[in-house]
Amino acid sequence: MASLLSRFCRKLALPGSAHGSRMTSTTACGSETVKSLNLYSAINQALHIALETDPRSYVFGEDVGFGGVFRCTTGLAERFGKNRVFNTPLCEQGIVGFGIGLAAMGNRAVVEIQVADYIYPAFDQIVNEAAKFRYRSGNQFNCGGLTIRAPYGAVGHGGHYHSQSPEAFFCHVPGIKVVIPRSPREAKGLLLSSIRDPNPVVFFEPKWLYRQAVEEVPEHDYMIPLSQAEIIREGSDITLVGWGAQLTVMEQACLDAEKEGISCELIDLKTLLPWDKETVEASVKKTGRLLISHEAPITGGFGAEISATILERCFLKLEAPVSRVCGLDTPFPLVFEPFYMPTKNKASSSSSLSSPSKTHIF
Amino acid sequence: MIITSTFLYSWRWIRMTCQARQENTCTCRPCKPVTLKHILYGKLCTQTSLKTQYLSSFLYYSSSFSSPLLLVLFADMAIWFARSRNIVFSLRHNLNLPGILIKRDYSPRPAFTNSQLSSKSSVFLDSFTSLRHESTAVEKQLDLVQQSDEENPDQELDFPGGKLGSTSKMKFIPESSPLRVPCYRVLDEDGRIIPDSDYIPVSEKLAVRMYEHMATLQVMDHIFYEAQRQGRISFFITTVGEEAINIASAAALSPEDVVLPQYREPGVLLWRGFTLQEFANQCFGNKADHGKGRQMPVHYGSNRHNHFTVSSPIATQLPQAAGVGYSLKMEKKNACAVTFIGDGGTSEGDFHAGLNFAAVMEAPVVFICRNNGWAISTHISEQFRSDGIVVKGRAYGIRSIRVDGNDALAVYSAVRSAREMAVKEQRPVLIEAMTYRVGHHSTSDDSTKYRAADEIQYWKMSRNPVNIFRKWVEDNGWWSEEDESKIRSNARKQILQAIQAAEKWDKQPLTELFSDVYDVKPKNLEEQELGLKELVEKQPQDYPPGFQI
Numbered sequence: 001m002a003s004l005l006s007r008f009c010r011k012l013a014l015p016g017s018a019h020g021s022r023m024t025s026t027t028a029c030g031s032e033t034v035k036s037l038n039l040y041s042a043i044n045q046a047l048h049i050a051l052e053t054d055p056r057s058y059v060f061g062e063d064v065g066f067g068g069v070f071r072c073t074t075g076l077a078e079r080f081g082k083n084r085v086f087n088t089p090l091c092e093q094g095i096v097g098f099g100i101g102l103a104a105m106g107n108r109a110v111v112e113i114q115v116a117d118y119i120y121p122a123f124d125q126i127v128n129e130a131a132k133f134r135y136r137s138g139n140q141f142n143c144g145g146l147t148i149r150a151p152y153g154a155v156g157h158g159g160h161y162h163s164q165s166p167e168a169f170f171c172h173v174p175g176i177k178v179v180i181p182r183s184p185r186e187a188k189g190l191l192l193s194s195i196r197d198p199n200p201v202v203f204f205e206p207k208w209l210y211r212q213a214v215e216e217v218p219e220h221d222y223m224i225p226l227s228q229a230e231i232i233r234e235g236s237d238i239t240l241v242g243w244g245a246q247l248t249v250m251e252q253a254c255l256d257a258e259k260e261g262i263s264c265e266l267i268d269l270k271t272l273l274p275w276d277k278e279t280v281e282a283s284v285k286k287t288g289r290l291l292i293s294h295e296a297p298i299t300g301g302f303g304a305e306i307s308a309t310i311l312e313r314c315f316l317k318l319e320a321p322v323s324r325v326c327g328l329d330t331p332f333p334l335v336f337e338p339f340y341m342p343t344k345n346k347a348s349s350s351s352s353l354s355s356p357s358k359t360h361i362f
Numbered sequence: 363m364i365i366t367s368t369f370l371y372s373w374r375w376i377r378m379t380c381q382a383r384q385e386n387t388c389t390c391r392p393c394k395p396v397t398l399k400h401i402l403y404g405k406l407c408t409q410t411s412l413k414t415q416y417l418s419s420f421l422y423y424s425s426s427f428s429s430p431l432l433l434v435l436f437a438d439m440a441i442w443f444a445r446s447r448n449i450v451f452s453l454r455h456n457l458n459l460p461g462i463l464i465k466r467d468y469s470p471r472p473a474f475t476n477s478q479l480s481s482k483s484s485v486f487l488d489s490f491t492s493l494r495h496e497s498t499a500v501e502k503q504l505d506l507v508q509q510s511d512e513e514n515p516d517q518e519l520d521f522p523g524g525k526l527g528s529t530s531k532m533k534f535i536p537e538s539s540p541l542r543v544p545c546y547r548v549l550d551e552d553g554r555i556i557p558d559s560d561y562i563p564v565s566e567k568l569a570v571r572m573y574e575h576m577a578t579l580q581v582m583d584h585i586f587y588e589a590q591r592q593g594r595i596s597f598f599i600t601t602v603g604e605e606a607i608n609i610a611s612a613a614a615l616s617p618e619d620v621v622l623p624q625y626r627e628p629g630v631l632l633w634r635g636f637t638l639q640e641f642a643n644q645c646f647g648n649k650a651d652h653g654k655g656r657q658m659p660v661h662y663g664s665n666r667h668n669h670f671t672v673s674s675p676i677a678t679q680l681p682q683a684a685g686v687g688y689s690l691k692m693e694k695k696n697a698c699a700v701t702f703i704g705d706g707g708t709s710e711g712d713f714h715a716g717l718n719f720a721a722v723m724e725a726p727v728v729f730i731c732r733n734n735g736w737a738i739s740t741h742i743s744e745q746f747r748s749d750g751i752v753v754k755g756r757a758y759g760i761r762s763i764r765v766d767g768n769d770a771l772a773v774y775s776a777v778r779s780a781r782e783m784a785v786k787e788q789r790p791v792l793i794e795a796m797t798y799r800v801g802h803h804s805t806s807d808d809s810t811k812y813r814a815a816d817e818i819q820y821w822k823m824s825r826n827p828v829n830i831f832r833k834w835v836e837d838n839g840w841w842s843e844e845d846e847s848k849i850r851s852n853a854r855k856q857i858l859q860a861i862q863a864a865e866k867w868d869k870q871p872l873t874e875l876f877s878d879v880y881d882v883k884p885k886n887l888e889e890q891e892l893g894l895k896e897l898v899e900k901q902p903q904d905y906p907p908g909f910q911i
């Protein structure tokens with residue numbers, strides 16, 4: 001799956017990258033060394049590089065010191081010291097508030113929320129403080145150095161409180177950025193961009209992929225630009241838009257559809273706020289159909305924003321209504337997870353990907 | 363005979379271990395009915411704790427088959443093994459005779475005088491003797507609350523948090539001390555230094571400067587409040603009654619200390635050099651406002667003066683202050699973070715978060731709580747049940763002090779000392795400044811609706827921090843009636859000029875609506891800006907004037 005994804009990756013020009021544009025093939029280019037890494041190791045590498053390149057950067061959160069409950073912060077405390085990599089008390093509003101204070105003083109604070117399901121106590125600090133810090137001060141102050149990392153999404157057995165996808169709440173807040181990587185290589189580049197972006201960023205990591213996804217990840221310091229969507233699979237009949245772990249599911253749906261002769265264009269949005277409308281618009285104008293898929297419940301999910309925007313911009317080019325294949329409008333269930341999830345067969349049988357007579361709304 | 367009597371007593375004691383059984387309310391099967399067979403086969407009441415069961419059946423068996431001396435030895439051993447508070451507690455509880463057991467003196471009782479007995483077993487065995495003589499009903503209420511702080515720990519215990527003494531006396535820490543934490547003050551109501559006061563001396567120059575700023579702050583409050591009433595600004599918050607906290611705390615800090623205010627501390631910014639014109643510009647949101655007209659009046663901020671921008675949400679600045687302090691610590695700056703909060707704000711979760719983080723991270727932060735008695739219409743009696751805020755410091759491991767917030771000298775000394783402690787020892791400090799909010803919460807409030815007008819009058823006239831300090835400064839010969847009228851008329855003139863100028867100036871250009879959301883304007887905002895410009899150009903009559911496109 002990972003090799004499929006990378007084979008269809010577009011060439012990217014990376015500002016600030018010492019090696020120029022990134023190669024799309026799976027083989028390493030010239031002096032670039034790659035290593036097979038899973039998601040948590042790629043993130044770990046990004047954090048090592050971030051702390052190495054900026055002596056005024058900090059990584060902290062609950063249980064971060066020993067390596068973190070998902071092993072993303074292994075080795076950091078030993079290497080950079082407990083002054084820069086440390087455990088915090090169990091208090092999300094304190095973690096983010098403390099991070100805002102550090103960032104406001106010009107430091108980079110890479111803060112970890114143990115799982116995205118627990119981010120809500122920090123919602124006030126994120127929405128009322130971090131997002132408005134620069135604007136309300138007339139640009140006298142800013143907390144751009146703040147990056148909030150949180151594992152999100154289904155994991156197979158997480159239930160209500162270890163599976164949530166809360167990205168929609170944050171996409172409604174002007175002033176922050178929301179970034180979601182789909183794979184180890186993407187995660188490292190996007191995380192480094194997020195950390196170095198002069199705006200507060202909420203970075204959701206698909207916890208399902210922490211161990212499951214393995215990819216060749218370049219060992220050097222590289223960044224992937226924010227607010228740039230990527231067409232990871234070219235096609236001509238329908239555009240599919242997604243992010244994070246859902247893309248692997250959508251990739252499968254694309255393969256199935258291909259067998260029936262439907263050519264699918266798959267887009268990884270990567271940054272949800274501010275999102276790359278131009279790439280999606282251009283693709284839908286080409287294909288005439290759009291299917292959006294995310295794990296979060298369908299009502300009020302970010303798919304609604306994409307759907308409304310594309311409708312506004314591409315109405316006359318659309319050949320079918322915009323489809324959304326998403327989670328159900330329930331709390332994330334435990335034993336019912338396989339029924340709740342927007343699986344590939346739900347995508348395949350949705351109105352856009354199948355014949356017009358079958359119209360299921362998921 | 364000895365065996366029988368010991369057996370009988372142990373039986374009775376076993377019976378006694380179940381309080382529910384005593385009251386015939388126990389519903390477990392062994393209890394109905396209680397027979398010797400049950401006890402013989404160890405079918406004891408399931409309501410008692412497991413340990414009690416084992417101990418009692420152990421005792422029963424040992425009493426049946428061995429001599430009383432052995433019984434005593436076994437009892438001794440049993441206690442020695444179960445040397446935790448739990449078992450003694452459960453024994454006492456189940457025996458229902460704590461009034462007799464919990465006694466503060468360890469005077470010997472007429473019981474077994476065998477030298478092998480430890481003090482523990484004498485307590486344990488006392489139960490046997492008491493059984494002989496006491497009724498089973500509870501005669502007096504439990505005296506469970508610690509009367510004093512003095513505790514003689516019986517031994518040391520080891521737990522993850524470190525060593526601590528143990529005690530076999532079950533005592534609850536009282537919910538409050540018999541005496542409230544006293545308030546540190548230097549000046550009395552007549553502006554005279556109380557003899558033998560600790561305080562940091564203030565020079566004439568500093569004292570005069572402090573007084574001038576307090577007077578200016580008063581004039582500023584009055585005129586801007588009136589301007590709001592006249593409809594010239596939309597909103598205002600005054601500091602009436604809290605001028606000493608504002609100015610004296612600012613005077614005690616160094617300019618490098620980073621201030622994170624709540625919203626009732628503009629005096630700090632005034633002290634640091636924010637001009638009256640700058641205050642007026644922010645209130646009018648004109649093109650010279652550093653905040654670019656984005657927030658309500660009184661939401662001042664100035665990076666030049668190390669003063670973070672005020673934000674309306676309460677207490678959000680507290681954990682941020684911990685982060686700021688930590689940054690200063692890491693940069694090894696000779697500075698600390700100073701943050702303000704009201705009495706109401708201490709109920710917010712961010713108060714807990716902020717203090718806990720500052721303590722754990724050992725960040726140099728001075729937390730100044732202005733306890734002015736009211737959070738809009740909520741009196742402090744409806745805000746917390748503790749003795750104010752100062753006692754909360756200890757809960758976080760933070761050094762704290764309660765100070766008379768209407769006494770400028772006390773506030774100055776306390777803040778100055780706290781600041782030194784914070785910076786030198788790299789630790790947070792909590793100051794609770796007691797005061798009274800003489801003014802309304804804001805221009806959107808009429809406090810006579812929820813409090814007595816004479817209460818307000820009393821504080822305004824007899825406990826006025828500006829008057830008190832003025833008396834002291836005058837008594838020193840540093841201030842005169844002439845100086846007074848000069849400062850007030852100058853301040854009045856300057857403020858009126860500032861307001862008139864600020865009112866006339868243009869507002870911010872329209873493009874400032876869209877900038878600073880991010881460092882660089884994203885595409886969606888560029889589009890929205892274009893769209894809005896077109897609309898405003900087409901229909902300017904629907905939009906307020908003064909905003910350059």
